[in-house]
Amino acid sequence: MSVNRRRQGRTARPYVALLTQSDALQYRKLMLQAYELAADAFTSTAAERAAEPESFWVRRIDDPSGMSAAFGAFEAHELVGTVALEFSAKPKTKHKALVIGMYVSPEARGTGAGRALLEAAVAYAREKEGVLQLALTVTEGNAAAISLYGSAGFRTFGVEPMAIFTSGGYKAKVHMWLSLHPHAPAA
Numbered sequence: 001m002s003v004n005r006r007r008q009g010r011t012a013r014p015y016v017a018l019l020t021q022s023d024a025l026q027y028r029k030l031m032l033q034a035y036e037l038a039a040d041a042f043t044s045t046a047a048e049r050a051a052e053p054e055s056f057w058v059r060r061i062d063d064p065s066g067m068s069a070a071f072g073a074f075e076a077h078e079l080v081g082t083v084a085l086e087f088s089a090k091p092k093t094k095h096k097a098l099v100i101g102m103y104v105s106p107e108a109r110g111t112g113a114g115r116a117l118l119e120a121a122v123a124y125a126r127e128k129e130g131v132l133q134l135a136l137t138v139t140e141g142n143a144a145a146i147s148l149y150g151s152a153g154f155r156t157f158g159v160e161p162m163a164i165f166t167s168g169g170y171k172a173k174v175h176m177w178l179s180l181h182p183h184a185p186a187a
Contacts, residue, residue, distance in 0.1 A: 013112040014073040014080055016120045019061040023072060026079040028057040034103035040139050040166045041103070060084065060101075071120045073104065073113035080108035083117040085125055085134075097125050099136035102145070118152050125180055132181040139164070140172040154178045 019027060035046035061070035067089060073081035081104035087097045099121060104113045125131050138145045140159060154176040163173035 013116060014075045014108060016071055016073050016113075016116045018120075018124075019070040019072045019082070021058050021062045023061060023079060024054060024057045027061050027070070027072065027082060028054070030079050030082060030103065030105065031057075031101065033105065034101075037106065038103060040164070040168070040171060041142060041145070042101075043164055065089075069121075069124055070101070071117050071124075073108065073117050075108060075111075080105045081113040081117050083121050085121055087128065087131065094130055095132045097128070097131050097134050099134050102136075114148055115152075118148065122152065122178065122180070132179065134178045134180065136176050137163070137173040138176065140174050146174060146176075149176050152178065 032046055032050055035042055035044060035049050039045070060068065061084070063069075067087045068084060070082060070084040072079045083102040084100050085097050086100055088094045099118075102114070102117065104117070122134065125134055134154070136149065136154065137160075138149065155178070156174055156176050158175045160173045160175065162170040164171050
């Protein structure tokens with residue numbers, strides 16, 4: 001799948017594009033919002049990420065080694081959602097990739113941005129040679145995210161108790177996976 005970068009006016013469903021270095025400032029701004037507004041969804045804090053240099057954000061979305069890819073959902077020229085993939089270079093784990101950093105701004109929720117982002121990430125991973133599965137974690141109780149991932153074919157394979165400490169106490173992380181290969185063994 002090729003993700004085309006098109007800049008156009010506001011649409012009912014935001015368009016999705018592979019992020020590049022030129023998107024780094026918008027990406028940083030959106031992710032800092034995510035760490036603030038959806039703090040329980042992430043293992044990093046807003047303060048930790050705000051201290052990162054610009055090079056961190058550029059590398060996160062435009063990794064020269066090709067071991068990651070980040071997608072953005074745009075309404076007009078504004079980045080309103082994002083998701084990233086991390087690939088493994090290790091011989092024993094290069095068959096799997098991680099879905100990370102999924103976030104859609106509150107004003108863009110319900111527009112299909114999250115689904116479009118997830119579809120783009122899955123399609124990209126399917127095209128990456130040797131990648132047979134995707135994995136992700138989602139904070140227990142995040143029904144909207146669990147529902148979205150489930151509707152895309154992700155299945156739960158475990159729950160890690162006390163995975164993160166939040167302002168509301170310890171929270172579990174639900175571990176989910178998606179087979180990208182039609183003949184992969186069942187969960």
